[in-house]
Amino acid sequence: MESCVDFLNWLDDDMSLKILMCLDDPSDLVRVSCVSRSWRHYVIANGLCKQLCLRMFPQLSRVSCVIELNKQVAEESAAFGSSCYMERQALERDHRVYAYLARALSSSVIEDCIAETISASSTDNYPEESIVNTLEPRDIIEGGTASYWSSKGQSNPAVPETLTYKLFSQICVITEISIHPFQAFFQLGLPIYSAKLVRFRMGHFKASSDASGEQEFVWTYTSPEFAMVQENRLQNFKLPEPVLCIGGILQIELLERIQRQEMDGLFYICVSHVQVNGRLLLPAFSVEILEPSGNVVLKKDHLATCRPYSILSGNESNAISNGYYVRRQLRDFQQVVNMLQGNVMEVVEDHVWDEEEDEVDELEDYVL
Structure with a gap:
């Protein structure tokens, strides 16, 4: 252990960044952020999870900002914090959202x-x-x-x-x-x-x-x-x-x-x-299209995760896996569109990250 070297401290930032940018598995990037507090800060500061998502799907370049729904944070203190503090909060938010998104984009059923x-x-x-x-x-x-x-x-x-x-x-x-x-x-x-x-x-x-x-x-x-x-x-x-x-x-x-x-x-x-x-990517993610620019606001529901419909809650599973049977019945009455618009997705609660350590554990559990 005494001979171990942290290459982030030995290499310049450009070389370290090139090495970490070679990772193309979302799980590996999140595990890197769990190695130590300094590695985590490096991954967050350089937006590596966001860059991975952009490499996977260039369509995400239209996303102008991300929003976390149902995230219990001290918004009042952030509003009165320093610009550095607010910038760090924004980087951490992007890291959480894009880490979840990268994994969901590659692992959903x-x-x-x-x-x-x-x-x-x-x-x-x-x-x-x-x-x-x-x-x-x-x-x-x-x-x-x-x-x-x-x-x-x-x-x-x-x-x-x-x-x-x-x-x-x-x-x-x-x-x-x-x-x-x-x-x-x-x-x-x-x-x-x-x-x-x-x-x-x-x-x-x-x-x-x-x-x-x-x-x-x-x-x-x-x-x-x-x-x-x-x-x-x-x-x-x-x-x-x-x-x-x-x-x-x-x-x-x-x-x-x-x-x-x-x-x-x-x-x-x-x-x-x-x-x-x-x-x-439901029910965890949704988007808002900003007109006339066409930019996108990406929203992550903190209380929900992307799950295959086979393990969704009752209402969600019925809305998807049973949708075929519903459509057959509605076709006879020529009311397909109006009645299908009444489908409501139910949100299932998940753990809430209140501390930095809980945040790391949650991300690690998600990818393992």
């Missing part, structure tokens, strides 16, 4: 992230062929009824279509989108109405609507185009890299029509099922 539908660019027969049907994993339901969304017919096969969805969480990591083109088993030749290409966009609601009153969106990510095949199966489209969707809105762009309907000679696109796979 992959699951279906769609909460509800928003709109389709066109619908041939509403509500029988509504976008709501794409939330049903089967293409044939009770009574032999076909379940699918259909666009309006077009003489020009280049006319695109879009399907827009709201995700369960305002902030989540999307890794893969799956689409099942619909095969018309009731038409001669069993045609499959797939698109030729597909592209994905992610973003958030715009603060104001357009003149027609329709909701507008701000898109912060657009994927490359993927080729679809004209086959009756669930086709998986894995993004080049996981994308952090800030705002909770995903749009599918269906490009170029392939199948012409024999009855009217028009081109259609039909989809029986859509699935969006990713990591939900």
